[in-house]
Amino acid sequence: MQIIETETTYKSAILNGKGHFGPYGGCYVPEVLMPALEEMAQAFEEIQHDPIFLKEFQDTLNEISGRPTAFTPLPRISKRLGGAMLYMKNEGLNHTGAHKINHCIGQALLAKRLGKQRIIAETGAGQHGYATAAVCARLGLDCTVYMGRKDYERQRPNVYWMELLGSKVVPVDDGSQTLNDAVIAAFKDWVANPESFYLLGSAVGPHPFPAMNTFFQKIVGEEIREQCLNMAGKLPDYCIACVGGGSNAMGIFYNFLDEASVSLIGVEAGGKGTKPGEHASKLKRGVEGIFEGYHSYFLQDGTGNIAATHSVSAGLDYCGVSPILAWLSDEGRIQFENASDEEALNAVQSIAREEGFIIALESAHGFAHAFKLAPTLSKEQVIVINASGRGEKDLFITMRHFQEESLLTYAKHLLNT
Amino acid sequence: MSTPIMSHLVLGYPSLSESILTAEAYIAAGCAILELQIPFSHPTADGPVITQACREAVEKNNISVDDCLGALADIRTRFPEQEIIVMSYLNRVFTYGLPNFCQQLRKLDIRHLIVPDLPVDSPQAVTIQNNGITLVPVLAANVSTERLKKLLDRDFDFYYLMSDFKITGSTFSLHPRLEAVIQQIRATQPAARIGIGFGISTKEHVQLVTSTVDYAIIGSTFIKAKMDGNLGQVMGALTAA
Numbered sequence: 001m002q003i004i005e006t007e008t009t010y011k012s013a014i015l016n017g018k019g020h021f022g023p024y025g026g027c028y029v030p031e032v033l034m035p036a037l038e039e040m041a042q043a044f045e046e047i048q049h050d051p052i053f054l055k056e057f058q059d060t061l062n063e064i065s066g067r068p069t070a071f072t073p074l075p076r077i078s079k080r081l082g083g084a085m086l087y088m089k090n091e092g093l094n095h096t097g098a099h100k101i102n103h104c105i106g107q108a109l110l111a112k113r114l115g116k117q118r119i120i121a122e123t124g125a126g127q128h129g130y131a132t133a134a135v136c137a138r139l140g141l142d143c144t145v146y147m148g149r150k151d152y153e154r155q156r157p158n159v160y161w162m163e164l165l166g167s168k169v170v171p172v173d174d175g176s177q178t179l180n181d182a183v184i185a186a187f188k189d190w191v192a193n194p195e196s197f198y199l200l201g202s203a204v205g206p207h208p209f210p211a212m213n214t215f216f217q218k219i220v221g222e223e224i225r226e227q228c229l230n231m232a233g234k235l236p237d238y239c240i241a242c243v244g245g246g247s248n249a250m251g252i253f254y255n256f257l258d259e260a261s262v263s264l265i266g267v268e269a270g271g272k273g274t275k276p277g278e279h280a281s282k283l284k285r286g287v288e289g290i291f292e293g294y295h296s297y298f299l300q301d302g303t304g305n306i307a308a309t310h311s312v313s314a315g316l317d318y319c320g321v322s323p324i325l326a327w328l329s330d331e332g333r334i335q336f337e338n339a340s341d342e343e344a345l346n347a348v349q350s351i352a353r354e355e356g357f358i359i360a361l362e363s364a365h366g367f368a369h370a371f372k373l374a375p376t377l378s379k380e381q382v383i384v385i386n387a388s389g390r391g392e393k394d395l396f397i398t399m400r401h402f403q404e405e406s407l408l409t410y411a412k413h414l415l416n417t
Numbered sequence: 418m419s420t421p422i423m424s425h426l427v428l429g430y431p432s433l434s435e436s437i438l439t440a441e442a443y444i445a446a447g448c449a450i451l452e453l454q455i456p457f458s459h460p461t462a463d464g465p466v467i468t469q470a471c472r473e474a475v476e477k478n479n480i481s482v483d484d485c486l487g488a489l490a491d492i493r494t495r496f497p498e499q500e501i502i503v504m505s506y507l508n509r510v511f512t513y514g515l516p517n518f519c520q521q522l523r524k525l526d527i528r529h530l531i532v533p534d535l536p537v538d539s540p541q542a543v544t545i546q547n548n549g550i551t552l553v554p555v556l557a558a559n560v561s562t563e564r565l566k567k568l569l570d571r572d573f574d575f576y577y578l579m580s581d582f583k584i585t586g587s588t589f590s591l592h593p594r595l596e597a598v599i600q601q602i603r604a605t606q607p608a609a610r611i612g613i614g615f616g617i618s619t620k621e622h623v624q625l626v627t628s629t630v631d632y633a634i635i636g637s638t639f640i641k642a643k644m645d646g647n648l649g650q651v652m653g654a655l656t657a658a
Contacts, residue, residue, distance in 0.1 A: 030533050032557035184461050192583045290507045303481050304512030305458035
């Protein structure tokens with residue numbers, strides 16, 4: 001199918017260089033950061049049409065992250081559910097364990113092109129920080145990662161990996177000591193050091209980050225198109241992704257935005273309830289706002305303050321969402337659903353037992369929704385789920401849930417030896 | 418006799434009534450301008466002192482935008498001549514409704530608004546200007562000559578310069594390129610007023626800054642003094658002739 005690239009398509013509107021997605025997006029930062037963002041936006045415009053940069057990007061993805069990642073049918077679970085055929089795009093096979101490395105490689109190559117020596121990044125669970133640290137080590141860039149104190153304590157293995165890779169990890173004691181506070185600390189570092197390059201971890205933030213990270217992630221959907229045609233003999237009927245900030249979702253969705261036959265579903269963290277502080281469902285329960293550099297939907301307290309969030313998966317535990325997804329939600333192009341902590345944990349177990357994969361708790365939200373949808377569809381229909389990350393990082397969380405006794409025994413053993 | 422200081426505080430810290438008393442103390446000390454900040458849960462450009470004050474005002478005292486407007490009205494009634502500039506992060510006033518917020522400020526004879534995370538040429542900035550409130554651009558030494566020229570073509574009449582690349586409450590230093598920024602503003606808009614802030618904490622800093630621009634802007638130093646219970650002493654030292 002030939003897509004004519006005009007301003008009227010969603011795809012071209014997202015990458016038109018303006019950074020406005022309907023009423024959302026924009027670049028709401030202190031004036032002191034404008035020169036850095038303008039320089040970045042200019043460089044992003046250039047590289048999109050620079051065959052040398054694009055080749056280097058693709059070669060690096062292949063060489064260090066093993067792209068293309070596998071496209072895997074899920075026959076046993078599909079048979080049990082008795083409806084559509086399920087496939088997963090296994091982004092968990094990437095180096096450092098998740099799709100995050102795609103935009104880290106892209107942004108780090110861009111930083112190098114601009115002659116930057118120092119990288120600043122934020123991280124929640126540590127996946128984006130880990131990927132950033134790996135890419136910076138490989139490219140010889142100095143790297144400082146900000147992490148909320150709470151995340152720093154509960155994701156200590158990732159802190160260790162980042163430090164082993166030569167990055168400086170700074171725990172942030174402000175506010176709720178989670179991702180949001182890490183983002184703010186990273187921005188403050190950037191204000192004090194505007195010559196540094198801020199390597200942002202999702203399709204959020206001021207222009208050009210939402211469009212730029214979409215551009216670096218769209219390889220996921222491009223590969224799915226080809227793999228799905230080869231394996232299933234048709235394009236997907238449904239693509240499903242979990243949504244925290246939206247980087248893996250934009251990765252799988254972008255390529256199919258202008259094809260009405262492909263339904264797109266984003267699944268947010270339903271957490272443990274619908275009250276404020278119990279979930280992280282921005283598009284279902286958030287309100288319009290302008291924060292951390294962009295106009296979108298945010299979880300707020302009703303008077304313009306940012307509210308607390310909750311999800312069992314640290315990667316979805318964030319107050320904002322990509323302005324591109326906010327627009328596509330308003331447009332009705334992407335449907336948004338919820339999956340609870342419990343449903344996500346159950347999905348991890350199902351995929352492990354029935355298909356042999358340990359998926360990340362974040363990605364499990366997408367699977368949980370697919371399990372509800374599949375039985376309502378016919379056997380000829382195809383659902384593709386983005387397994388955005390692998391689940392080894394969740395060891396202590398899932399183990400506490402499934403086998404608390406063995407975790408305690410192991411902890412005691414470690415302490416005694 | 419007024420002293421060329423624009424003194425800042427967070428409304429609602431440590432309580433709404435105490436922040437009003439602090440504003441009165443600033444006025445009594447002769448501060449030329451009051452910069453009164455609406456507290457926000459996540460102040461993205463502020464250092465630890467102002468962040469702490471914001472957090473207490475929001476989390477402990479639950480201060481709303483209407484509470485702040487009430488405090489402003491109280492101060493205005495008793496000090497009709499005092500110049501007041503309001504500062505807020507964008508999301509609080511965006512959620513309140515920009516046209517309504519601007520209308521409330523105008524009623525209180527407040528003409529200027531600082532919104533640190535709002536570029537002064539964005540759509541919301543246009544809404545603010547169209548509702549009769551003049552934004553105060555917050556600029557740093559890295560503003561390009563072209564960008565500044567563009568800003569100077571518009572109707573701003575007060576410029577807030579960051580002393581250096583840092584957040585509020587950091588150690589004071591003056592970036593060498595600021596002089597060129599000041600010269601460009603003076604050459605194009607001789608009537609515009611200029612203040613310098615971020616890190617000013619001693620009488621010497623105040624003297625250095627006010628020897629080239631109109632106002633020294635002081636926030637964290639006063640708020641820290643308030644926290645430590647020695648505001649009177651610190652204010653006396655900084656405002657003494």
